[in-house]
Amino acid sequence: MTSALQTHELHTTAQLSNDISPLSLRSAFGQFPSGVAALAAYGEDGVPQGMVASSFTVGVSLEPPLVSVAVQNTSTTWPLLRETHRIGVSILGEGQGTIARQMAAKNADRFADLPTATNHDAIFVQEAALWLETSLYGEFPAGDHVVALLEVHNLANFTDTHEPLVFHKSQFRNIRDH
Ligand SMILES: Cc1cc2nc3c(=O)[nH]c(=O)nc-3n(C[C@H](O)[C@H](O)[C@H](O)COP(=O)(O)O)c2cc1C
Known part of the structure:
Protein backbone atom coordinates (compact mmCIF):
# COMPACT_ATOMS: atom_id res chain seq x y z
CA MET A 1 0.00 0.00 0.00
CA THR A 2 1.34 3.48 -0.88
CA SER A 3 1.27 5.86 2.01
CA ALA A 4 0.14 9.45 1.58
CA LEU A 5 3.71 10.55 2.19
CA GLN A 6 5.10 8.31 -0.58
CA THR A 7 2.44 9.49 -3.03
CA HIS A 8 3.35 13.06 -2.26
CA SER A 34 14.44 40.20 -2.64
CA GLY A 35 15.14 43.76 -1.70
CA VAL A 36 17.08 46.06 -3.99
CA ALA A 37 20.42 47.48 -2.84
CA ALA A 38 22.04 50.51 -4.43
CA LEU A 39 25.81 50.41 -3.88
CA ALA A 40 27.50 53.77 -4.37
CA ALA A 41 30.64 55.69 -3.50
CA TYR A 42 32.97 58.38 -4.79
CA GLY A 43 35.80 56.79 -6.75
CA GLU A 44 39.43 57.79 -6.32
CA ASP A 45 39.00 60.45 -9.02
CA GLY A 46 36.03 61.96 -7.15
CA VAL A 47 33.52 60.66 -9.69
CA PRO A 48 30.43 58.99 -8.17
CA GLN A 49 30.12 55.28 -8.96
CA GLY A 50 27.01 53.20 -8.37
CA MET A 51 25.19 50.03 -9.26
CA VAL A 52 22.14 48.10 -8.14
CA ALA A 53 22.08 44.54 -6.79
CA SER A 54 19.18 42.26 -5.95
CA SER A 55 21.63 39.53 -4.85
CA PHE A 56 22.32 41.57 -1.73
CA THR A 57 21.87 39.64 1.52
CA VAL A 58 21.82 40.89 5.09
CA GLY A 59 22.58 38.91 8.19
CA VAL A 60 25.60 36.98 6.92
CA SER A 61 27.23 37.65 10.31
CA LEU A 62 26.44 39.83 13.32
CA GLU A 63 29.94 39.80 14.88
CA PRO A 64 31.57 41.15 12.84
CA PRO A 65 28.53 42.66 11.07
CA LEU A 66 28.68 41.36 7.51
CA VAL A 67 26.41 41.57 4.49
CA SER A 68 27.03 40.13 1.03
CA VAL A 69 26.49 40.86 -2.62
CA ALA A 70 27.14 38.79 -5.75
CA VAL A 71 28.59 40.87 -8.60
CA GLN A 72 28.86 39.77 -12.22
CA ASN A 73 32.47 39.34 -13.34
CA THR A 74 31.63 41.62 -16.28
CA SER A 75 30.74 44.57 -14.04
CA THR A 76 32.72 47.69 -14.91
CA THR A 77 31.57 49.56 -11.80
CA TRP A 78 32.53 47.02 -9.13
CA PRO A 79 36.31 47.30 -9.82
CA LEU A 80 35.98 51.03 -9.02
CA LEU A 81 33.66 50.60 -6.01
CA ARG A 82 35.80 47.92 -4.42
CA GLU A 83 38.75 50.36 -4.26
CA THR A 84 36.85 52.96 -2.23
CA HIS A 85 37.34 53.45 1.50
CA ARG A 86 33.59 53.16 2.21
CA ILE A 87 30.76 51.78 0.07
CA GLY A 88 27.29 53.18 0.74
CA VAL A 89 24.49 50.64 0.58
CA SER A 90 20.94 51.96 0.28
CA ILE A 91 18.11 49.45 0.52
CA LEU A 92 15.73 51.20 -1.85
CA GLY A 93 12.30 52.20 -0.60
CA GLU A 94 8.83 51.66 -2.03
CA GLY A 95 8.26 53.60 -5.22
CA GLN A 96 11.99 53.76 -6.03
CA GLY A 97 11.86 51.28 -8.93
CA THR A 98 12.68 54.08 -11.37
CA ILE A 99 15.77 54.93 -9.32
CA ALA A 100 16.79 51.26 -9.40
CA ARG A 101 16.59 51.23 -13.20
CA GLN A 102 18.50 54.52 -13.42
CA MET A 103 21.28 53.24 -11.16
CA ALA A 104 21.68 50.13 -13.31
CA ALA A 105 21.47 51.88 -16.69
CA LYS A 106 24.28 51.53 -19.21
CA ASN A 107 25.80 54.64 -20.77
CA ALA A 108 23.78 57.06 -18.66
CA ASP A 109 24.42 59.32 -15.70
CA ARG A 110 23.22 57.07 -12.88
CA PHE A 111 23.19 60.02 -10.45
CA ALA A 112 21.31 62.56 -12.60
CA ASP A 113 18.77 64.42 -10.43
CA LEU A 114 19.20 61.77 -7.75
CA PRO A 115 18.85 63.11 -4.19
CA THR A 116 21.77 61.66 -2.24
CA ALA A 117 23.61 62.01 1.05
CA THR A 118 27.28 61.27 1.71
CA ASN A 119 29.49 60.22 4.58
CA HIS A 120 33.21 59.74 3.99
CA ASP A 121 33.18 58.56 0.36
CA ALA A 122 29.97 56.53 0.76
CA ILE A 123 26.93 57.74 -1.19
CA PHE A 124 23.37 57.08 0.00
CA VAL A 125 20.04 57.44 -1.80
CA GLN A 126 17.51 59.67 -0.05
CA GLU A 127 14.12 58.13 0.85
CA ALA A 128 15.67 54.65 1.08
CA ALA A 129 14.49 52.15 3.69
CA LEU A 130 17.95 51.54 5.14
CA TRP A 131 21.48 52.89 4.79
CA LEU A 132 24.56 50.83 5.58
CA GLU A 133 28.02 52.36 5.47
CA THR A 134 30.33 49.49 4.60
CA SER A 135 33.85 48.53 3.57
CA LEU A 136 35.07 45.53 1.61
CA TYR A 137 35.79 42.62 4.00
CA GLY A 138 36.53 39.84 1.53
CA GLU A 139 35.83 38.53 -1.94
CA PHE A 140 35.30 35.00 -3.21
CA PRO A 141 35.11 33.84 -6.84
CA ALA A 142 31.72 32.25 -7.53
CA GLY A 143 31.37 31.11 -11.14
CA ASP A 144 30.46 34.04 -13.34
CA HIS A 145 30.09 36.24 -10.25
CA VAL A 146 32.26 37.28 -7.33
CA VAL A 147 30.71 37.19 -3.85
CA ALA A 148 31.77 40.22 -1.86
CA LEU A 149 31.43 40.43 1.90
CA LEU A 150 30.94 43.95 3.21
CA GLU A 151 31.52 44.98 6.80
CA VAL A 152 28.96 47.40 8.27
CA HIS A 153 30.37 50.41 10.16
CA ASN A 154 27.36 52.74 10.45
CA LEU A 155 23.68 52.47 9.67
CA ALA A 156 20.50 54.51 9.42
CA ASN A 157 17.25 52.57 9.71
CA PHE A 158 14.17 54.33 8.33
CA THR A 159 11.84 51.50 9.25
CA ASP A 160 9.21 53.77 10.81
CA THR A 161 8.71 55.84 7.66
CA HIS A 162 9.93 53.87 4.63
CA GLU A 163 8.91 50.39 3.48
CA PRO A 164 11.45 48.60 1.25
CA LEU A 165 11.06 48.08 -2.48
CA VAL A 166 10.63 44.41 -3.45
CA PHE A 167 12.04 42.79 -6.62
CA HIS A 168 10.11 39.71 -7.72
CA LYS A 169 9.79 38.00 -11.13
CA SER A 170 11.78 40.84 -12.77
CA GLN A 171 9.32 43.42 -11.44
CA PHE A 172 9.45 46.02 -8.73
CA ARG A 173 6.68 45.67 -6.18
CA ASN A 174 5.70 47.48 -3.04
CA ILE A 175 4.82 45.57 0.11
CA ARG A 176 1.60 47.53 0.36
CA ASP A 177 0.48 46.40 -3.14
CA HIS A 178 -1.19 43.29 -1.76
C1 LIG B 1 16.89 45.05 -10.24
C2 LIG B 1 18.32 44.86 -10.62
C3 LIG B 1 19.09 43.97 -9.91
C4 LIG B 1 20.43 43.77 -10.23
N1 LIG B 1 21.17 42.90 -9.47
C5 LIG B 1 22.47 42.71 -9.76
C6 LIG B 1 23.26 41.86 -8.95
O1 LIG B 1 22.81 41.27 -7.97
N2 LIG B 1 24.59 41.70 -9.28
C7 LIG B 1 25.13 42.36 -10.36
O2 LIG B 1 26.33 42.17 -10.61
N3 LIG B 1 24.40 43.18 -11.13
C8 LIG B 1 23.10 43.39 -10.85
N4 LIG B 1 22.36 44.26 -11.61
C9 LIG B 1 23.03 44.97 -12.72
C10 LIG B 1 23.89 46.14 -12.20
O3 LIG B 1 23.13 47.08 -11.48
C11 LIG B 1 24.56 46.88 -13.37
O4 LIG B 1 23.63 47.20 -14.34
C12 LIG B 1 25.63 46.01 -13.97
O5 LIG B 1 26.64 45.84 -13.00
C13 LIG B 1 26.28 46.59 -15.24
O6 LIG B 1 26.80 47.86 -14.99
P1 LIG B 1 28.36 48.12 -14.74
O7 LIG B 1 29.13 47.57 -15.91
O8 LIG B 1 28.45 49.59 -14.57
O9 LIG B 1 28.75 47.38 -13.48
C14 LIG B 1 21.02 44.47 -11.30
C15 LIG B 1 20.23 45.37 -12.03
C16 LIG B 1 18.90 45.57 -11.69
C17 LIG B 1 18.07 46.57 -12.47
Whole structure:
Protein backbone atom coordinates (compact mmCIF):
# COMPACT_ATOMS: atom_id res chain seq x y z
CA MET A 1 0.00 0.00 0.00
CA THR A 2 1.34 3.48 -0.88
CA SER A 3 1.27 5.86 2.01
CA ALA A 4 0.14 9.45 1.58
CA LEU A 5 3.71 10.55 2.19
CA GLN A 6 5.10 8.31 -0.58
CA THR A 7 2.44 9.49 -3.03
CA HIS A 8 3.35 13.06 -2.26
CA GLU A 9 7.06 12.35 -2.74
CA LEU A 10 6.44 10.66 -6.11
CA HIS A 11 4.33 13.54 -7.27
CA THR A 12 6.96 16.06 -6.21
CA THR A 13 9.82 14.15 -7.83
CA ALA A 14 7.93 14.05 -11.13
CA GLN A 15 7.86 17.85 -11.15
CA LEU A 16 11.63 18.16 -11.06
CA SER A 17 13.39 19.12 -14.29
CA ASN A 18 17.08 19.06 -15.08
CA ASP A 19 16.69 22.16 -17.24
CA ILE A 20 19.09 24.40 -15.37
CA SER A 21 19.99 26.54 -18.37
CA PRO A 22 20.69 30.23 -17.63
CA LEU A 23 17.26 31.14 -19.08
CA SER A 24 15.46 28.62 -16.88
CA LEU A 25 17.50 29.58 -13.84
CA ARG A 26 16.83 33.29 -14.33
CA SER A 27 13.11 32.60 -14.31
CA ALA A 28 13.39 30.19 -11.37
CA PHE A 29 15.55 32.51 -9.27
CA GLY A 30 13.03 35.27 -9.98
CA GLN A 31 10.58 33.39 -7.78
CA PHE A 32 12.67 34.40 -4.80
CA PRO A 33 11.64 37.92 -3.75
CA SER A 34 14.44 40.20 -2.64
CA GLY A 35 15.14 43.76 -1.70
CA VAL A 36 17.08 46.06 -3.99
CA ALA A 37 20.42 47.48 -2.84
CA ALA A 38 22.04 50.51 -4.43
CA LEU A 39 25.81 50.41 -3.88
CA ALA A 40 27.50 53.77 -4.37
CA ALA A 41 30.64 55.69 -3.50
CA TYR A 42 32.97 58.38 -4.79
CA GLY A 43 35.80 56.79 -6.75
CA GLU A 44 39.43 57.79 -6.32
CA ASP A 45 39.00 60.45 -9.02
CA GLY A 46 36.03 61.96 -7.15
CA VAL A 47 33.52 60.66 -9.69
CA PRO A 48 30.43 58.99 -8.17
CA GLN A 49 30.12 55.28 -8.96
CA GLY A 50 27.01 53.20 -8.37
CA MET A 51 25.19 50.03 -9.26
CA VAL A 52 22.14 48.10 -8.14
CA ALA A 53 22.08 44.54 -6.79
CA SER A 54 19.18 42.26 -5.95
CA SER A 55 21.63 39.53 -4.85
CA PHE A 56 22.32 41.57 -1.73
CA THR A 57 21.87 39.64 1.52
CA VAL A 58 21.82 40.89 5.09
CA GLY A 59 22.58 38.91 8.19
CA VAL A 60 25.60 36.98 6.92
CA SER A 61 27.23 37.65 10.31
CA LEU A 62 26.44 39.83 13.32
CA GLU A 63 29.94 39.80 14.88
CA PRO A 64 31.57 41.15 12.84
CA PRO A 65 28.53 42.66 11.07
CA LEU A 66 28.68 41.36 7.51
CA VAL A 67 26.41 41.57 4.49
CA SER A 68 27.03 40.13 1.03
CA VAL A 69 26.49 40.86 -2.62
CA ALA A 70 27.14 38.79 -5.75
CA VAL A 71 28.59 40.87 -8.60
CA GLN A 72 28.86 39.77 -12.22
CA ASN A 73 32.47 39.34 -13.34
CA THR A 74 31.63 41.62 -16.28
CA SER A 75 30.74 44.57 -14.04
CA THR A 76 32.72 47.69 -14.91
CA THR A 77 31.57 49.56 -11.80
CA TRP A 78 32.53 47.02 -9.13
CA PRO A 79 36.31 47.30 -9.82
CA LEU A 80 35.98 51.03 -9.02
CA LEU A 81 33.66 50.60 -6.01
CA ARG A 82 35.80 47.92 -4.42
CA GLU A 83 38.75 50.36 -4.26
CA THR A 84 36.85 52.96 -2.23
CA HIS A 85 37.34 53.45 1.50
CA ARG A 86 33.59 53.16 2.21
CA ILE A 87 30.76 51.78 0.07
CA GLY A 88 27.29 53.18 0.74
CA VAL A 89 24.49 50.64 0.58
CA SER A 90 20.94 51.96 0.28
CA ILE A 91 18.11 49.45 0.52
CA LEU A 92 15.73 51.20 -1.85
CA GLY A 93 12.30 52.20 -0.60
CA GLU A 94 8.83 51.66 -2.03
CA GLY A 95 8.26 53.60 -5.22
CA GLN A 96 11.99 53.76 -6.03
CA GLY A 97 11.86 51.28 -8.93
CA THR A 98 12.68 54.08 -11.37
CA ILE A 99 15.77 54.93 -9.32
CA ALA A 100 16.79 51.26 -9.40
CA ARG A 101 16.59 51.23 -13.20
CA GLN A 102 18.50 54.52 -13.42
CA MET A 103 21.28 53.24 -11.16
CA ALA A 104 21.68 50.13 -13.31
CA ALA A 105 21.47 51.88 -16.69
CA LYS A 106 24.28 51.53 -19.21
CA ASN A 107 25.80 54.64 -20.77
CA ALA A 108 23.78 57.06 -18.66
CA ASP A 109 24.42 59.32 -15.70
CA ARG A 110 23.22 57.07 -12.88
CA PHE A 111 23.19 60.02 -10.45
CA ALA A 112 21.31 62.56 -12.60
CA ASP A 113 18.77 64.42 -10.43
CA LEU A 114 19.20 61.77 -7.75
CA PRO A 115 18.85 63.11 -4.19
CA THR A 116 21.77 61.66 -2.24
CA ALA A 117 23.61 62.01 1.05
CA THR A 118 27.28 61.27 1.71
CA ASN A 119 29.49 60.22 4.58
CA HIS A 120 33.21 59.74 3.99
CA ASP A 121 33.18 58.56 0.36
CA ALA A 122 29.97 56.53 0.76
CA ILE A 123 26.93 57.74 -1.19
CA PHE A 124 23.37 57.08 0.00
CA VAL A 125 20.04 57.44 -1.80
CA GLN A 126 17.51 59.67 -0.05
CA GLU A 127 14.12 58.13 0.85
CA ALA A 128 15.67 54.65 1.08
CA ALA A 129 14.49 52.15 3.69
CA LEU A 130 17.95 51.54 5.14
CA TRP A 131 21.48 52.89 4.79
CA LEU A 132 24.56 50.83 5.58
CA GLU A 133 28.02 52.36 5.47
CA THR A 134 30.33 49.49 4.60
CA SER A 135 33.85 48.53 3.57
CA LEU A 136 35.07 45.53 1.61
CA TYR A 137 35.79 42.62 4.00
CA GLY A 138 36.53 39.84 1.53
CA GLU A 139 35.83 38.53 -1.94
CA PHE A 140 35.30 35.00 -3.21
CA PRO A 141 35.11 33.84 -6.84
CA ALA A 142 31.72 32.25 -7.53
CA GLY A 143 31.37 31.11 -11.14
CA ASP A 144 30.46 34.04 -13.34
CA HIS A 145 30.09 36.24 -10.25
CA VAL A 146 32.26 37.28 -7.33
CA VAL A 147 30.71 37.19 -3.85
CA ALA A 148 31.77 40.22 -1.86
CA LEU A 149 31.43 40.43 1.90
CA LEU A 150 30.94 43.95 3.21
CA GLU A 151 31.52 44.98 6.80
CA VAL A 152 28.96 47.40 8.27
CA HIS A 153 30.37 50.41 10.16
CA ASN A 154 27.36 52.74 10.45
CA LEU A 155 23.68 52.47 9.67
CA ALA A 156 20.50 54.51 9.42
CA ASN A 157 17.25 52.57 9.71
CA PHE A 158 14.17 54.33 8.33
CA THR A 159 11.84 51.50 9.25
CA ASP A 160 9.21 53.77 10.81
CA THR A 161 8.71 55.84 7.66
CA HIS A 162 9.93 53.87 4.63
CA GLU A 163 8.91 50.39 3.48
CA PRO A 164 11.45 48.60 1.25
CA LEU A 165 11.06 48.08 -2.48
CA VAL A 166 10.63 44.41 -3.45
CA PHE A 167 12.04 42.79 -6.62
CA HIS A 168 10.11 39.71 -7.72
CA LYS A 169 9.79 38.00 -11.13
CA SER A 170 11.78 40.84 -12.77
CA GLN A 171 9.32 43.42 -11.44
CA PHE A 172 9.45 46.02 -8.73
CA ARG A 173 6.68 45.67 -6.18
CA ASN A 174 5.70 47.48 -3.04
CA ILE A 175 4.82 45.57 0.11
CA ARG A 176 1.60 47.53 0.36
CA ASP A 177 0.48 46.40 -3.14
CA HIS A 178 -1.19 43.29 -1.76
C1 LIG B 1 16.89 45.05 -10.24
C2 LIG B 1 18.32 44.86 -10.62
C3 LIG B 1 19.09 43.97 -9.91
C4 LIG B 1 20.43 43.77 -10.23
N1 LIG B 1 21.17 42.90 -9.47
C5 LIG B 1 22.47 42.71 -9.76
C6 LIG B 1 23.26 41.86 -8.95
O1 LIG B 1 22.81 41.27 -7.97
N2 LIG B 1 24.59 41.70 -9.28
C7 LIG B 1 25.13 42.36 -10.36
O2 LIG B 1 26.33 42.17 -10.61
N3 LIG B 1 24.40 43.18 -11.13
C8 LIG B 1 23.10 43.39 -10.85
N4 LIG B 1 22.36 44.26 -11.61
C9 LIG B 1 23.03 44.97 -12.72
C10 LIG B 1 23.89 46.14 -12.20
O3 LIG B 1 23.13 47.08 -11.48
C11 LIG B 1 24.56 46.88 -13.37
O4 LIG B 1 23.63 47.20 -14.34
C12 LIG B 1 25.63 46.01 -13.97
O5 LIG B 1 26.64 45.84 -13.00
C13 LIG B 1 26.28 46.59 -15.24
O6 LIG B 1 26.80 47.86 -14.99
P1 LIG B 1 28.36 48.12 -14.74
O7 LIG B 1 29.13 47.57 -15.91
O8 LIG B 1 28.45 49.59 -14.57
O9 LIG B 1 28.75 47.38 -13.48
C14 LIG B 1 21.02 44.47 -11.30
C15 LIG B 1 20.23 45.37 -12.03
C16 LIG B 1 18.90 45.57 -11.69
C17 LIG B 1 18.07 46.57 -12.47
